Amino acid sequence: MIIPLGIAAFIVFYVVFRFAITKFDLKTPGREDDDVEAEKNVDLGSSDYTTVAAAILEGVGGAANIKSIDNCITRLRLEVKDSSLVDEKKIKSAGAAGVIRPSKTAVQVVIGTKVQFVADEFKKLCR
Known part of the structure; x- marks a missing residue:
């Protein structure tokens, strides 16, 4: 009796659940929205x-506002002293995706796969 009950359940x-x-577009594992491709194709x-x-540096409040600079494969990761000085519109106008x-x-600027070149120049400007 337990096997037919298990099959029915x-x-x-x-x-x-299907x-x-x-119907409600529930985000189960493997069905999340992927922004990875969008991050790689930033122009x-x-x-x-x-x-x-230089435009991104101006958007984050200048060199005096930067504590640390790092990057991953598509993002410029910054640690800032005062986050109220960060202007997202200026940063996006420089060509960043977000x-x-x-x-x-902490502020992460989505740049794309060219982030290493931008990060190198960013570090030079902050010296």
Whole structure:
């Protein structure tokens, strides 16, 4: 009696959850929105990385506002002293795809795969 009951429960759960997931577009593991491709295909406003870095530096409040500079494969990761000086519109006008603020003092500028070149120029400007 327990095996047919298990099979029946499986069928009921499968049908109900499949309906709920597809009808309400529930984000189960593997169904999340992926922004990774969008981050890789960012087109900077200029191929002159010094200009882009200078515009981003102006958007984050200048060299005096920067504590640390780092980068990953698509993002310029900055630690700032005063986050109220960060102007997202200026940063996006430099060609960045977006700005992410994981904490009060951390700012991540989504640049794309050319981030290493921008980060090198950014570090030169901050010296």
